Amino acid sequence: MITFIPRDKVSKNWIIIAPILSIVFTIFFGLLIFTFLGYNPLETLYQIFVSPFSRIDRISDILVKACPLIIIGTGLMLCFKSNVWNIGAEGQFIMGALLAGFIALSFPNIETKFFLLITILAGFVGGALWAFIPAILKTKLNVNEILVSLMLVYVAMLFIDFIVRGPLRDPMSFGFPLSKPYPEGALINKIPFPGIGFLGQLHYGILFVFLLVPFSWIFVNKTLSGFKINVLGSAPQAAKFAGFKQNSITITVLLLSGGLAGVAGVIEVSANIGQLQPEVSFGYGFTAIIVAFLGRLSPIGILFAGIIIATVKLGADNAQMTMGIPKVVTGLFEGILLFFLLTGETLQKYKIKWSEGKK
Amino acid sequence: MEALILTIIATSIPLLLAATGELIAEKSGILNLGVEGMMLSGAVGALGAVLWLENPYYGIIAGALSGLLMASIFSVFTINFMTNQVATGLGLTIFATGLTGLAGAPLVGKTIPSLPKIEFFLLSDIPLIGSILFKQDFVAYLSIAIIIFISFFLKYSKSGIILRAVGDDHQSAHSVGYPVKKIRWYATCFGGMCAGIGGAYIPLVLTPHWSEGMTAGRGWIALALVVFASWIPWRIIVGALIFGGITIAQLVGQARGWPIPSQLLSMMPYIATIIALTMISGRLSKNNSVVPSSLGKPFFGGQ
Numbered sequence: 186m187i188t189f190i191p192r193d194k195v196s197k198n199w200i201i202i203a204p205i206l207s208i209v210f211t212i213f214f215g216l217l218i219f220t221f222l223g224y225n226p227l228e229t230l231y232q233i234f235v236s237p238f239s240r241i242d243r244i245s246d247i248l249v250k251a252c253p254l255i256i257i258g259t260g261l262m263l264c265f266k267s268n269v270w271n272i273g274a275e276g277q278f279i280m281g282a283l284l285a286g287f288i289a290l291s292f293p294n295i296e297t298k299f300f301l302l303i304t305i306l307a308g309f310v311g312g313a314l315w316a317f318i319p320a321i322l323k324t325k326l327n328v329n330e331i332l333v334s335l336m337l338v339y340v341a342m343l344f345i346d347f348i349v350r351g352p353l354r355d356p357m358s359f360g361f362p363l364s365k366p367y368p369e370g371a372l373i374n375k376i377p378f379p380g381i382g383f384l385g386q387l388h389y390g391i392l393f394v395f396l397l398v399p400f401s402w403i404f405v406n407k408t409l410s411g412f413k414i415n416v417l418g419s420a421p422q423a424a425k426f427a428g429f430k431q432n433s434i435t436i437t438v439l440l441l442s443g444g445l446a447g448v449a450g451v452i453e454v455s456a457n458i459g460q461l462q463p464e465v466s467f468g469y470g471f472t473a474i475i476v477a478f479l480g481r482l483s484p485i486g487i488l489f490a491g492i493i494i495a496t497v498k499l500g501a502d503n504a505q506m507t508m509g510i511p512k513v514v515t516g517l518f519e520g521i522l523l524f525f526l527l528t529g530e531t532l533q534k535y536k537i538k539w540s541e542g543k544k
Numbered sequence: 545m546e547a548l549i550l551t552i553i554a555t556s557i558p559l560l561l562a563a564t565g566e567l568i569a570e571k572s573g574i575l576n577l578g579v580e581g582m583m584l585s586g587a588v589g590a591l592g593a594v595l596w597l598e599n600p601y602y603g604i605i606a607g608a609l610s611g612l613l614m615a616s617i618f619s620v621f622t623i624n625f626m627t628n629q630v631a632t633g634l635g636l637t638i639f640a641t642g643l644t645g646l647a648g649a650p651l652v653g654k655t656i657p658s659l660p661k662i663e664f665f666l667l668s669d670i671p672l673i674g675s676i677l678f679k680q681d682f683v684a685y686l687s688i689a690i691i692i693f694i695s696f697f698l699k700y701s702k703s704g705i706i707l708r709a710v711g712d713d714h715q716s717a718h719s720v721g722y723p724v725k726k727i728r729w730y731a732t733c734f735g736g737m738c739a740g741i742g743g744a745y746i747p748l749v750l751t752p753h754w755s756e757g758m759t760a761g762r763g764w765i766a767l768a769l770v771v772f773a774s775w776i777p778w779r780i781i782v783g784a785l786i787f788g789g790i791t792i793a794q795l796v797g798q799a800r801g802w803p804i805p806s807q808l809l810s811m812m813p814y815i816a817t818i819i820a821l822t823m824i825s826g827r828l829s830k831n832n833s834v835v836p837s838s839l840g841k842p843f844f845g846g847q
Contacts, residue, residue: 189626189844222646270630328825331577331630332768336814339761347807474634513645513756520639527627527635
């Protein structure tokens, strides 16, 4: 029989140990499942966790993949902290990319890179507008934001498919569902390193992450809004007592997280694709949920979590190419990881006591 | 016309089953957002079992067991380790998407025989009504039986009333001496089995082969259906038929070449879900008594 006894105060050690233990357990159980399904566990382990580090350009690809995850994850952190469950970041990502793409394609000859400020802003607006739907329904009519934000993912996927095959299709694309290429001003370039040249796909979009992480840290830890978000999530009664307006916080965090997901969409398309296509996301919006939790809902944590999860994603790509393991397998690791992380959260607040026999 | 009605019924059965299972779990106070994942597991389990044992009925059992397995994972974490139910449910769906992708990979391209229709002597020959009521497959009858059973169970049986008590106020239920955690385990596992059979129905009747993520959001729509039905079992039938109807209407629209782009038609079930939720939630917030009060809250006390 297991009994849980509340701890007097939250264990500090657990905050660091729990994520590490979770990763160890996840690898163990993941490999168990692989072995059970008839894959070579050691080779899988190598492909998923080691092969992404095998070449320098691959390491830079980790950063490229981590970029949207960290941006979206930071936005989701604000939501989850205040107990608002936005799980539609995937849709907000798409709508951000789409609105920015529409603006970019409306100015086919623009060359100045200052134009990027406009497309990124458009991406923020696109994502925020998409998140505004669950926000307004939640606050005005008490409609469950989980279901609404998720349904809007499917709507967004179908919408971009329609736009790219219809109104925005490039007539010169030989029937492929692609828009015209973006103008020079809307493209994010790769970073040239003196003496080395390009490092894989590493692009200037990564600079946004370097700005975002400290900004979000200050926002969460040093501003009144950040404080309100923390209180609302950890002590809703206290927040009510203090007179914090729950609805305005809910709307704020949804708009911010939607906006950030939209920006991630712009950066992803402008840096890596350069035109609109039916699939722009590849599940970043969902993976970022795991990133937010693995990062323990803290900006610095999310930075590391984004890099770890990006590694696994790249590793899964390699495993698909070399071993024929379907790419969706990352979901298996992500799911188990989330289970253990959440258990860690319980153990942070409660001590386990083993006792013999029943009751 | 007859064919159309039959297709609508077939489309609504997975939703019906999954929503009914989730309703029971939610009545006990457990919000399991892993329905989509449990349905996917049911689908892949059924496909595997039918390919192996070459009998579609084993698909139903395999679907139920796969759903049960997923629900047990969910229960261990949310009930025993007291994790956040929303996040764990999401985790379950993500986990199951990965697991089924892996398990389903060897099944790609293989087709299974579909579940046979059960006929009743003479009754099945009545025009229209005969084929709708008396010429369905086993799962269709099973789902109606489950709904009827659940309605009586919740309203009149002692266990049903205890289940509702646990969902409405777990602290009081515990102090009266009911085993809150055990009851929630049972309810969640029942939900998992229903979702698993619902998922199994997709390859067994609707599309007889595996494709990644083949449930296409049905699990999430089922979750919305529970809210739409205001936690009253028979209303799930109405809701499921409406959504089945909308899904089929847009397919028919696409086939007949309505002058609306196909993607916009495909959005209809999802948009309809949002509209339905909005309409119902406005009313629910005025009349809060139908929502199980302990829904989604972990139970810390006891054992």
